[in-house]
Structures are given as C-alpha cells and as structure tokens.
Amino acid sequence: MSDNNFNYDTFVQNPPNPDNVTEIFSHESLFSSSSNTSPIPNSFNISSFNANGLKMHGQTKLDEISTFFSLKHISFGGIVDTHLHPKQMKFLSKRISNYTVFSSNLDTSKQILSSGGVSLFIENSLASHVQDFQSHSSRLLSVDLYFKGNVKLRIFVIYIPPPAESVLRTDTIDLLIQQLTLTKQAGFYHAVCGDFNMHLDKYYPIYFNQPQIASKHIHRLFFHLLSHGYEDYTPINLSNSLGTFHRNDQITRVDYVWSCPLLKGYALTACIFNAQDICTSDHNPVITYYDMSLLFASTKLARARQLKRQTRRVFKFDSVIDIQWTEFADKTDALCDVSPSTFSSWHINQMCEYLQSRILKAANATLPSSIVGNNYTPKVPKDLEILTQHYRFLNRLMHSIRILRKHPLTYSVAHEHKWSIHLIRLQNILQLYKNVFTFIPILPSSLSSCRQDNFKLLLDDLSTISKSLRGFQLLQEKEFQDSSIRAHLDDRNNNFETDLSSFIDSALSRTRRRITLDR
Incomplete structure (x- = not known):
C-alpha cells in the first residue's frame, strides 16, 4: 500500500461526497450556464419528473426535458403523467437524442380524471443492456437491465393518482407492492421513481412514534417501503422554497426515487433540479446519484458463455517468468507474418481481429493458465x-x-x-x-x-x-483497476481473461515486459 500521508483532496479528483455537494446544486436552473460534465464523476443517476401531460405543447416540453437530460447527464429519466400513447411518445422522443424510451400503455377510460402514461428514457450506452420491459398498467412500468457479473437492475416508473381517484389510487398502490415483492424474490437491484402524491415528511413522525397507526391500510405503501429496508435519499437542497411540487403558495415534495436494500448501498446523494422559471409543469425533477461501480466493476466473462460453454481459460499473470514472457513475445512475433503494407491497408476491425487471434494463440501455447467456470470473477482485495x-x-x-x-x-x-x-x-x-x-x-x-x-x-x-x-x-x-484487468488478488494471484484489450493492458502494466507491435 502506498504512503497515506498526503493531501487526498489535491491528489485525487474526488467526486463530491454526499455531504459536500450542496454548493453544486444550490443555485441551479434549467438553462444555467453550468459545466458540461456531470457534477459527480463515476456515477449514474435516476431522475423523476412529472410533465403534467405532453399533449399540449408537447414539443416544447420535450425540448425542456432534453435540455434537462443533457445538462444533468441523466442516465435513467422517469417521466410521468404524459397522457400519451406509446407510439405518440416514441414519435415525440425523437427530439431527445441519445436516449431510448420505454412507455406504458394508456388508460382511455372516460370515468377517470387522468389517463396516466409513464415513460423511462435510458441513455443509449445503458439501453443496450435492456433485456425486458413490461407495462403493468397505464401508471406503472418496469425495465430490466442485465450487466456483466450477474448484476440485474430493474427500474420502476410510477404515477399514483391523487386521493380524489381513490379506487384507481388503491389499485395502483397494490399493484406496485405486488411487483416489488416479486422483484425482491427474483434478486434484482431495483428502484422506484415517480410521482407518489404522498408526503413522506408527514409520515415519518407517524412511522417512528406511532407504529400501530403507521401500519394501517392507508399508509401501506410507505410502511412497506420503510419496513422492508427501502430508502429515499432526502435531496440535499430541499427547502421551504424548493420542493418537487409547487402550486400557488404550496411547496411540497411528492416525487421520489426509492432504492431497494441492495441498491441503497451504492447511493451517493440526491438533489432537486429547479425548473420553475422555464418549465410549464408545476413539478421539479428529483435526481438520485449512485456509484457506477455497481454496473461496471465486474470483470466481463469470456465468449465461453456466449458459446454456451461451461468453462473458460484464464491466464495466471503473476506466474509468468521472464523466460516464458520472452518465449511468448517471440511466438507472437513469428505468428504476425503478414506484410506491413497489407496490414496497413486493412480496416481497423480486421487489424484488431488479426492481432487478437495471434496474441491469444501465442499465449495459449506459452503462458501458464487454468480452466475456471463461467461464473468465476476475480475478487476485490x-x-x-x-x-x-x-x-x-x-x-x-x-x-x-x-x-x-x-x-x-x-x-x-x-x-x-x-x-x-x-x-x-x-x-x-x-x-x-x-x-x-x-x-x-x-x-x-x-x-x-x-x-x-x-x-x-x-x-x-x-x-x-x-x-x-x-x-x-x-x-x-x-x-486495483490499474492492475491486471482489475484483478489484484492481494498481491498474490492475478488472473485475467482471454480478451484482447484486457490482455494488452495487463501486459503493459508490468514495466519489465512489453509487447512491440511493429507491423
């Protein structure tokens, strides 16, 4: 371990701590001239915003949402109360570049006050991990994402009708509780974002001081969430003058992002984005930030899983001695027998495939390795x-x-x-x-x-x-990450997979050894 006696604030580009980001979020507006970089590096976020319908002035509101997504680098953006069919939402969402949208079906019953409609916008680099989407009702949807390392993330977007629509409100709450129970049993990391039309601040004193009342049917959703370990991070800039809902002189908070017990361990902070000056909605977006290591810390599996194989080969890097490395380098050089002029004329993809096949062939012939199961992942020190x-x-x-x-x-x-x-x-x-x-x-x-x-x-x-x-x-x-493909096993047994970029990164991390690609 390196020397610890130095100023970490200057040596490490430390992302704002959950307690040190107040100044970052205290004076925001939708069109403020803020930085183009995310205020919290190495993080992803989930936001919730009630658009108050997109049928009227839909293009203008979508432009506002697009600007909000761009400024705050939104990863998962929940939009509720859209009043739009999925096809209408998909058409309008073309104005929001770099995002994929998933939308619920629409309730067209004439007996209700609000037709609902909820959507989840996912940044495209994350949307590629989507495996399933369900519209449970016009006011509840879920999207499942799968990441390497058997990390399953499910995000719910919900709009709970106000108390005036008591039957619909009850049905929506019961449906959410049912889905949360099933999701927990399936082992998903999960979050619920949306407009709950409930006041958590008023419920907290009841929950802590009056348990018999707290568990009554009228409070069943908040009671279920809190008693099962879910957590809503209080926005650090929440105040009497800034909430998620404002109408006339009333400023409250009814929009939330709830994290399950598995996910809340990765939560960093939360904030409210002040959009009152420019947005036609009477709501402000709320954003919760999470540590990105949840999604991308796991070492990716080799192609063995894709090919339905039960095992795969990993190289034991720390077991490589100088003689073996020299033999490997000579073998690789001998296998790269194409002429430089031919190589330079190839497309970059063909170049990479050619180098990958030769390097791995040489490694398989000369370097020590072992066979492991597909579920093997190097452990964090x-x-x-x-x-x-x-x-x-x-x-x-x-x-x-x-x-x-x-x-x-x-x-x-x-x-x-x-x-x-x-x-x-x-x-x-x-x-x-x-x-x-x-x-x-x-x-x-x-x-x-x-x-x-x-x-x-x-x-x-x-x-x-x-x-x-x-x-x-x-x-x-x-x-840890700079060591051989993030697999520094307590300085004893570093393993790395048969992946070209990981292999070369691992090789070049050793100062005494190098691969010379002179062709």
Whole structure:
C-alpha cells in the first residue's frame, strides 16, 4: 500500500461526497450556464419528473426535458403523467437524442380524471443492456437491465393518482407492492421513481412514534417501503422554497426515487433540479446519484458463455517468468507474418481481429493458465472491500442523522443504544485509517449532547471523516483497476481473461515486459 500521508483532496479528483455537494446544486436552473460534465464523476443517476401531460405543447416540453437530460447527464429519466400513447411518445422522443424510451400503455377510460402514461428514457450506452420491459398498467412500468457479473437492475416508473381517484389510487398502490415483492424474490437491484402524491415528511413522525397507526391500510405503501429496508435519499437542497411540487403558495415534495436494500448501498446523494422559471409543469425533477461501480466493476466473462460453454481459460499473470514472457513475445512475433503494407491497408476491425487471434494463440501455447467456470470473477482485495463497507456505513449513518436533525421529536432512547454501537465502529475506523485523516475529531459518547445544536457539529465531523475515506477509497480503487484487468488478488494471484484489450493492458502494466507491435 502506498504512503497515506498526503493531501487526498489535491491528489485525487474526488467526486463530491454526499455531504459536500450542496454548493453544486444550490443555485441551479434549467438553462444555467453550468459545466458540461456531470457534477459527480463515476456515477449514474435516476431522475423523476412529472410533465403534467405532453399533449399540449408537447414539443416544447420535450425540448425542456432534453435540455434537462443533457445538462444533468441523466442516465435513467422517469417521466410521468404524459397522457400519451406509446407510439405518440416514441414519435415525440425523437427530439431527445441519445436516449431510448420505454412507455406504458394508456388508460382511455372516460370515468377517470387522468389517463396516466409513464415513460423511462435510458441513455443509449445503458439501453443496450435492456433485456425486458413490461407495462403493468397505464401508471406503472418496469425495465430490466442485465450487466456483466450477474448484476440485474430493474427500474420502476410510477404515477399514483391523487386521493380524489381513490379506487384507481388503491389499485395502483397494490399493484406496485405486488411487483416489488416479486422483484425482491427474483434478486434484482431495483428502484422506484415517480410521482407518489404522498408526503413522506408527514409520515415519518407517524412511522417512528406511532407504529400501530403507521401500519394501517392507508399508509401501506410507505410502511412497506420503510419496513422492508427501502430508502429515499432526502435531496440535499430541499427547502421551504424548493420542493418537487409547487402550486400557488404550496411547496411540497411528492416525487421520489426509492432504492431497494441492495441498491441503497451504492447511493451517493440526491438533489432537486429547479425548473420553475422555464418549465410549464408545476413539478421539479428529483435526481438520485449512485456509484457506477455497481454496473461496471465486474470483470466481463469470456465468449465461453456466449458459446454456451461451461468453462473458460484464464491466464495466471503473476506466474509468468521472464523466460516464458520472452518465449511468448517471440511466438507472437513469428505468428504476425503478414506484410506491413497489407496490414496497413486493412480496416481497423480486421487489424484488431488479426492481432487478437495471434496474441491469444501465442499465449495459449506459452503462458501458464487454468480452466475456471463461467461464473468465476476475480475478487476485490479484502482491504478495499472493507474500506468500501466502512464508507457506505458512514453514508447510511449520516443519512440517519439528517433524518433525526429534520425530525428532532423522533429522538428516543433507542437512538442512544444504536449510537453506542455505531460509536465503537467509528472509533475502529478512525484507528484503522488514522494516517488518512489530517484531523481526528472527538466524537460524542451520547447523542443527547448533540441536541443543543441540532446535531450540526456531529454531522460536520462525520462529513470530514467520510470525505477523507472517499478520497482514500478512490485511490485504492484506481490502484486495483490499474492492475491486471482489475484483478489484484492481494498481491498474490492475478488472473485475467482471454480478451484482447484486457490482455494488452495487463501486459503493459508490468514495466519489465512489453509487447512491440511493429507491423
């Protein structure tokens, strides 16, 4: 491990921590002259926006949505209450480049006030991973994406009708709970975004202080979500003057992005995008950011899976000695027997295929390897895994403190008991990574002492710890990813797959060895 005694803020391009991004989102508008880069690198996001119908001024609203997607680099954009058929939505969505849209069927019954209509826009680089799409009703859809490493992600988009449409509201809530139960059983990472037409802030005090009332039928959706470990990250710029819904003098929050227990561990932060000045809707979009490592940290499998084979070959890079490497280099050079003039006349794809076949043929003949099952993936080093767990623990703890800060009346003896347990882990973290911190704060032994300033000092101290850990985590991840195809097995047994780009990257990462492609 490298020396830890340096300034991580300047050495690592640290993406904003969940506690350090307030300034980034505090003064946004849809057409602000903000940077063209995402405010949180190495992340993807899910947003929800109630468009209040796209039949009237549909092209104008789609242009506004397109600008919002572009400015905030939206990965998954849920649009609700469109009032449009899927074909109409697909036609209008052509104005939003670089996105693929999935839309629900439309309810055309005359007995209802709103025909519904929900859509999910997926950035094209992610849309290629879509495996399934279902329109469960005109107000609920789901899209399934599969990523390498057996990562399954399902995103729901929902519009729950207001209380005035009680029957339709009840049916929609029951349908969502049913689908969430099935999704959990299937092992999906999943999120639910949309307009819930419910006020979570009003429910929190009931949930914490009146459990018998909290579990009643009228509160069943929020009770199901909270009791099953789902989490909605409170937008850091939420205020009395900025919510997701505004009408006349009423400013509230009814739009959410809920993360399941599996997914919430990757959540970074959330914010509200202020679109009041230019948008004809009375809603503001809400965005939740997630760590991109969920989708792309897994090492991709070889073509064996595509070819229905049960096993595949991986090379044991750390077992290669100098003599073997020289033999491999000579063998590769001998196999590359096409003339330079012919090679230069080929298309780049043909060049790559030619080099790949020769390099792999030479590797199979000279380098040590082993046969593994298709489900094999190199493991993250134990120290990096522990560091990541500590960082996520800090984020969850700070989120709990924020809720307590926002609802101080929910404080009870149970909080003191939990804090005493968390304090032990915090002290262990401070001791384990003491070289990382420029300053080690003194944490209170009791939460009651923090009530005087409404937990502000405690939250600031936890923010400092989290920021330092995040910088250190990024450094360790970079070291891990720069090793042979991100498979640094505790400096002992690096394996890499039969993939051209991974093979060359791995080879060139060793300073004593190189491949010379002089043809």
